[in-house]
Amino acid sequence: MKTLLRLLLAALVLFAPPAASARPEPAYSYYEIGDLAAKRSGATAPALMLVGGGDWDYTAFRWFAERAGHGHIVVLRASGEGQAGEEIYNQVGGVASVRTIVFHSRAASTDPRVLAILAKADGIFLAGGDQANYVRYWKGTPVARALDAHVRAGRPIGGTSAGLAILGGTGYGAMDGGSIDSPAALADPGGPAVTLVTGFLHMPRLAHVVTDTHFARRDRLGRLIAFVAKARLHDPRAVGLGVDEGAALCVEADGKAKLHTPPGGHAWLVQPAAPARIRVGRPLDWNGVKITGIGPEGALDLNTLRVTRPAFTGVAEVSGGKLIGAPGPK
Known part of the structure; x- marks a missing residue:
């Protein structure tokens, strides 16, 4: 009897259909x-x-x-x-x-x-x-x-x-496994956590622009300044352009841009006056960083970077990785 059972089990194994292979993920x-x-x-x-x-x-x-x-x-x-x-x-x-x-x-x-x-x-x-x-x-x-x-x-x-974030000529790729904040970026802009990407997409009039998002709500002015500082190592003309949550900067074919936003929203143009000196592992020191706010009543010309009717403007500096004197909406 036991022999017969063993023969039947062997036959079941021999003639059983092959197991279905796992389908690859699409x-x-x-x-x-x-x-x-x-x-x-x-x-x-x-x-x-x-x-x-x-x-x-x-x-x-x-x-x-x-x-x-x-x-x-x-x-x-x-x-x-x-x-x-x-x-x-x-x-x-x-x-x-x-x-x-x-x-x-x-x-x-x-x-x-x-x-x-x-x-x-x-x-x-x-x-x-x-x-x-x-x-x-x-x-x-x-x-x-x-x-x-x-x-x-x-x-x-x-x-x-x-x-x-990826539309600028230089973009923050977030390849460090997270989303770096302003204090960390200013503390070591040349370090491995500031993962900038170049040669990705080629958008008109954004070749020398580093973009950033969720701007005022997540206090990202400092990190955009750090991104621009590092970008200037390979692109001396690099500037920064941040856009607030809920806002949309609409750029026409001629490069003229208008902001659509709920009340209080802005786009932020970051224009340094000089190259930055970056040393890996050291905080940023940088003077003469011009900050200009674009509101719904103003306009930005991406050909010349001229802002008409700016919402606010001023010059900030970074000392020992600390942002000082940054202008903003009142």
């Missing part, structure tokens, strides 16, 4: 809303929408939709799902469709379907999240080249929070 997730076959109702126009994070200003997003010819928007991100696309389509309105691609790995950046979607986009919006993932997944890939090609073709691009 390289990206995809969401869509609207009519993908609808014709664009207007012409596209070159434009940049620089959003500081937090709640959206729908007036700015409707400006963006108009520059996209009220056509087809593509949202790129590396976390979350399709909610931003639904908000653009349902709450902002004025677009034919919104597609969202959520990247899970660098492999998606060579996917033919992803690249085909980007090639047909009338406007591209880079959502918030962790910009380190954008650097890991997109830098040096066909997706980065597709974003540059989209802009060269005269179509608008925008970004919020992490999506704005």
Whole structure:
């Protein structure tokens, strides 16, 4: 009897179907809303929408939709799902469709379907999240080249929070595993935690600009000054541009920019007068850092960096890693 049982068990093992292999995780997730076959109702126009994070200003997003010819928007991100696309389509309105691609790995950046979607986009919006993932997944890939090609073709691009952080010619990549604050950045701007990224994207009039986000709420003026100090080691013309939460700096094709914001919001232009001396492991000392605030009543010309009707202006200095005399809204 025991022998018979052993033979039956052996036969079951021999003829059992092979175990199903684990399916690999998809390289990206995809969401869509609207009519993908609808014709664009207007012409596209070159434009940049620089959003500081937090709640959206729908007036700015409707400006963006108009520059996209009220056509087809593509949202790129590396976390979350399709909610931003639904908000653009349902709450902002004025677009034919919104597609969202959520990247899970660098492999998606060579996917033919992803690249085909980007090639047909009338406007591209880079959502918030962790910009380190954008650097890991997109830098040096066909997706980065597709974003540059989209802009060269005269179509608008925008970004919020992490999506704005990577639009500058030099960007804070957050590759240190966190989001450095102002005291830490000023204490050692040349150190390994200030992870700046260059040669990623090539946006018009942002080649010498370091961007930053969630600006006043997270007290990021000090860290942007530190970023600019380090950026000037390879780019003597580097300046900083911070945008407050809820605010959106909308840049037209001619480089003229207007701020859309709830009350109290600003964009912040950081223009040092001289190169910084940086030593690894040492705090920053730097004089003559001009700070200019741009409010909704003013304007910024990115061609000349001239601000008309500034909300505030002044000159700050950094001594021993401490920010002194920084101007701000009253």
